[in-house]
Amino acid sequence: MSLNIIVLAKQVPDTRNVGKDAMKADGTINRAALPAIFNPEDLNALEQALRLKDANPGSTVTILTMGLPRAAEVIREAIFRGADTGIVLTDRVLGGADTLATSYSLAQAVKKIGNYDIILGGRQAIDGDTAQVGPQIAEKLNIPQVTYAEEILELKDGHVVVKRRLENGVETVKAPLPCVVTVNGSAAECRPRNAKRLMKFKHAVSPSEKAALSPEAQQYVDKRPYLQLKEWGAAFVEADPEQIGLAGSPTKVKNVENVVFTAKENLCLDGKNDGQIEDLIKELITNHTIG
Amino acid sequence: MANFYTDNPDLKHHLTHPMMRKIVELKERNYTDAEKFDYAPVDFDDAMDNYDKVLDIVGDICANTIAPNAEGVDHEGPSVANGRVTYASGTQVNLDACRKAGLMGMSMPRRLGGLNFPITPYIMAADIVSRADTGFENLWGLQDCAETLYEFGSEEQKQKYIPRVCEGETMSMDLTEPDAGSDLQAVMLKATKKEDGTWVLNGVKRFITNGDSDIHLVLARSEEGTTDGRGLSMFIYDKRNGGVNVRRIENKMGIKGSPTCELTYKNAPAELCGDTRMGLIKYVMALMNGARLGIAAQSVGVSEIAYREALQYARERRQFGKAIIEFPAVAEMITVMKTKLDASRTLLYETARYVDLYKAYEDIAKERSLSGDERKEMKLYKKLADALTPLAKGLTSEYCNQNAYDCIQVHGGSGFMKDYACERIYRDARITSIYEGTTQLQVVAAIRHVTTGTYMTLINGYVEQTVEVRPELADVKSNLVAMTEQYQKAVETVLAVNDQTYTDFMARRLVEMAGNIVMGYLLLLDAQRNEAFTRSAQVYNKMGQAEVAKHADFIANFNIDQLDLYKQA
Numbered sequence: 001m002s003l004n005i006i007v008l009a010k011q012v013p014d015t016r017n018v019g020k021d022a023m024k025a026d027g028t029i030n031r032a033a034l035p036a037i038f039n040p041e042d043l044n045a046l047e048q049a050l051r052l053k054d055a056n057p058g059s060t061v062t063i064l065t066m067g068l069p070r071a072a073e074v075i076r077e078a079i080f081r082g083a084d085t086g087i088v089l090t091d092r093v094l095g096g097a098d099t100l101a102t103s104y105s106l107a108q109a110v111k112k113i114g115n116y117d118i119i120l121g122g123r124q125a126i127d128g129d130t131a132q133v134g135p136q137i138a139e140k141l142n143i144p145q146v147t148y149a150e151e152i153l154e155l156k157d158g159h160v161v162v163k164r165r166l167e168n169g170v171e172t173v174k175a176p177l178p179c180v181v182t183v184n185g186s187a188a189e190c191r192p193r194n195a196k197r198l199m200k201f202k203h204a205v206s207p208s209e210k211a212a213l214s215p216e217a218q219q220y221v222d223k224r225p226y227l228q229l230k231e232w233g234a235a236f237v238e239a240d241p242e243q244i245g246l247a248g249s250p251t252k253v254k255n256v257e258n259v260v261f262t263a264k265e266n267l268c269l270d271g272k273n274d275g276q277i278e279d280l281i282k283e284l285i286t287n288h289t290i291g
Numbered sequence: 292m293a294n295f296y297t298d299n300p301d302l303k304h305h306l307t308h309p310m311m312r313k314i315v316e317l318k319e320r321n322y323t324d325a326e327k328f329d330y331a332p333v334d335f336d337d338a339m340d341n342y343d344k345v346l347d348i349v350g351d352i353c354a355n356t357i358a359p360n361a362e363g364v365d366h367e368g369p370s371v372a373n374g375r376v377t378y379a380s381g382t383q384v385n386l387d388a389c390r391k392a393g394l395m396g397m398s399m400p401r402r403l404g405g406l407n408f409p410i411t412p413y414i415m416a417a418d419i420v421s422r423a424d425t426g427f428e429n430l431w432g433l434q435d436c437a438e439t440l441y442e443f444g445s446e447e448q449k450q451k452y453i454p455r456v457c458e459g460e461t462m463s464m465d466l467t468e469p470d471a472g473s474d475l476q477a478v479m480l481k482a483t484k485k486e487d488g489t490w491v492l493n494g495v496k497r498f499i500t501n502g503d504s505d506i507h508l509v510l511a512r513s514e515e516g517t518t519d520g521r522g523l524s525m526f527i528y529d530k531r532n533g534g535v536n537v538r539r540i541e542n543k544m545g546i547k548g549s550p551t552c553e554l555t556y557k558n559a560p561a562e563l564c565g566d567t568r569m570g571l572i573k574y575v576m577a578l579m580n581g582a583r584l585g586i587a588a589q590s591v592g593v594s595e596i597a598y599r600e601a602l603q604y605a606r607e608r609r610q611f612g613k614a615i616i617e618f619p620a621v622a623e624m625i626t627v628m629k630t631k632l633d634a635s636r637t638l639l640y641e642t643a644r645y646v647d648l649y650k651a652y653e654d655i656a657k658e659r660s661l662s663g664d665e666r667k668e669m670k671l672y673k674k675l676a677d678a679l680t681p682l683a684k685g686l687t688s689e690y691c692n693q694n695a696y697d698c699i700q701v702h703g704g705s706g707f708m709k710d711y712a713c714e715r716i717y718r719d720a721r722i723t724s725i726y727e728g729t730t731q732l733q734v735v736a737a738i739r740h741v742t743t744g745t746y747m748t749l750i751n752g753y754v755e756q757t758v759e760v761r762p763e764l765a766d767v768k769s770n771l772v773a774m775t776e777q778y779q780k781a782v783e784t785v786l787a788v789n790d791q792t793y794t795d796f797m798a799r800r801l802v803e804m805a806g807n808i809v810m811g812y813l814l815l816l817d818a819q820r821n822e823a824f825t826r827s828a829q830v831y832n833k834m835g836q837a838e839v840a841k842h843a844d845f846i847a848n849f850n851i852d853q854l855d856l857y858k859q860a
Binding site for chain 2: 037191192193194195196197198199200202220224226
């Protein structure tokens with residue numbers, strides 16, 4: 001059975017290697033100081049998609065990413081690893097979107113793609129860390145969702161069986177297709193870039209990237225349809241201007257501050273009484289130190 | 292993300308050597324493949340960009356998959372049951388990553404599924420892989436055997452086997468036997484031609500790296516009644532046919548992830564590769580030359596990781612209130628390690644480039660006849676490659692052992708414990724100066740280039756390229772001229788005696804002198820092109836000067852009668 005698989009991917013600043021200049025004085029991210037990378041858990045999602053493709057010859061994996069035009073880098077990276085094609089959803093009016101506006105915009109793009117069996121994405125992006133976009137897209141498309149996926153165990157007869165990694169164990173669930181599956185960082189790592197695919201697709205460009213090329217380079221791309229990545233705008237996906245970008249984002253950042261954790265009080269347990277440990281754990285759960 | 296290619300700018304320096312233009316143009320035949328293959332480059336810059344980007348993949352896999360697996364692979368090792376080998380789990384992960392990344396059959400032509408990479412970037416990948424896990428480099432590097440299959444196999448054999456190698460099937464070269472190690476003329480594995488014209492193999496092979504591979508190149512005796520190298524032929528054994536079993540795997544000191552197998556052949560069907568009787572004298576010699584270059588790359592990778600581990604430890608470890616790297620004795624060790632690394636690496640890539648040039652011409656000669664000039668060039672490049680290969684294998688492997696030794700020394704007592712990578716590096720390094728011909732046998736191969744003057748041809752070429760040098764390198768250059776005079780004098784002294792035993796006795800000294808001068812010039816050229824190598828050029832010059840003088844003194848003060856002092860009953 002051949003599948004149409006969509007993988008949601010995001011280009012994010014590499015917050016795992018944060019230096020002193022990672023934040024600007026006004027509390028916003030200094031993107032210039034942080035390299036833009038493929039959101040790590042989206043790579044885990046891509047691997048699950050490529051495994052489905054391996055198991056179901058003839059399937060196509062389409063990367064969908066929203067961001068600046070340079071987010072086409074994420075699509076190339078995914079194609080080097082085995083994805084078939086990709087779409088950059090980019091538009092000035094989409095800028096400043098919170099998760100609600102983002103998921104609406106992406107859901108519109110998914111509708112435009114139309115034909116899909118499963119949508120995969122990372123659990124969350126390392127810049128916002130909300131884990132909301134995947135589930136919200138499922139809601140907007142009115143299809144089921146499986147979150148915290150670690151492995152797709154089976155896909156057949158119109159359903160998918162997924163192993164979920166939860167805090168207190170593992171859960172295996174079954175969902176009808178189409179559905180949204182968001183994948184955990186604990187899932188299998190993504191396969192490496194493939195040398196031949198890299199050499200074949202390294203010149204793949206979106207229309208706005210192509211416009212910046214020399215006439216000869218543009219001709220080169222024109223002659224090779226596989227090098228032409230898609231770029232869609234808000235109007236093309238028929239997005240309601242009220243629901244996108246800053247206008248469609250109810251989230252307002254009031255203030256960002258540095259939080260330094262310091263111990264304000266201390267408690268010494270002598271361990272003479274078994275109940276002490278239980279009490280301690282209860283207290284830690286109550287004040288959200290753990291759990 | 293960590294990356295063993297991008298974190299090491301020295302690699303790009305060697306990749307972008309001016310000679311690459313010629314190599315790539317020959318290898319790519321004016322970029323005609325671009326019409327037929329969507330991953331073929333359209334011009335020189337495109338090709339170089341491909342090498343750069345693919346090496347980036349190699350660096351990524353090495354830093355993030357292979358290196359983190361190295362310790363586990365060393366502990367777990369492979370196992371054997373029912374005649375079949377199972378790799379350590381980490382090895383399987385590594386191989387899978389290399390297959391998915393398409394890093395197998397890198398130098399094979401595109402029509403057979405390869406990447407059509409020249410030897411130079413392929414060898415660079417080997418250098419990087421070895422830094423990540425020296426033992427894994429063996430398994431991955433055996434794709435080299437495809438090179439021999441491509442050179443000497445029939446078109447049908449190429450079509451049958453090489454695409455499988457490019458897809459990730461592994462290879463082995465089955466040469467050694469219990470009584471035929473360094474002396475391969477003594478190989479006894481029996482090849483028998485059946486009535487239907489097909490061949491079967493019977494006998495035993497020993498010390499076969501990756502002996503349970505998918506496709507074997509086997510040296511066997513096809514001519515009954517013969518006892519020397521002229522009775523040996525090369526065969527291809529396909530594991531799919533069965534007939535070869537692994538009797539045991541060796542328990543080794545190092546490169547433990549690489550299974551070293553004893554094989555039994557029982558009526559194993561095999562295909563003759565090339566002509567009978569040419570097995571050892573032509574095909575295995577070519578195979579060994581490729582393998583020796585591979586070991587040189589492996590050695591450079593060992594030197595690199597040894598240097599890095601020592602440097603990191605010396606910066607972190609504090610004694611007497613400061614980092615130990617601040618003590619001159621430790622700093623000198625680290626400096627010398629880096630210098631030996633740089634000297635090894637520049638010799639490695641110089642060798643790889645000449646191999647590339649002559650092989651490209653040889654391959655072109657299969658399609659059309661070469662012009663007189665081209666034939667002359669090919670002959671010269673082949674001679675230079677033949678002279679440089681044993682030099683590179685011999686000297687880089689010795690240097691990597693020295694670097695591994697010093698790496699432990701820098702770690703002090705901690706280095707003697709199993710807690711640090713340096714003890715594994717030390718064990719892994721040890722084999723490099725032994726297999727594919729010991730250093731002593733590399734000297735045997737190299738000495739004729741001392742006596743016939745090939746090294747002087749090379750050196751004279753370097754002199755022409757260093758007529759003008761930057762002022763701070765002027766001393767280096769004049770010292771090299773003086774060292775060359777000492778070398779020439781020593782060669783004359785030895786040849787004047789005209790005694791084979793005496794020449795053999797002095798051979799290693801002369802070969803090392805030639806090596807010191809060749810590497811000295813190569814580092815001078817590196818420093819001319821890239822200031823980052825200035826220090827290594829200068830430090831190596833100091834070392835080389837002392838080494839050459841030492842050997843020159845020894846030879847000058849030696850009387851042929853004193854040979855008896857070194858004889859053993």
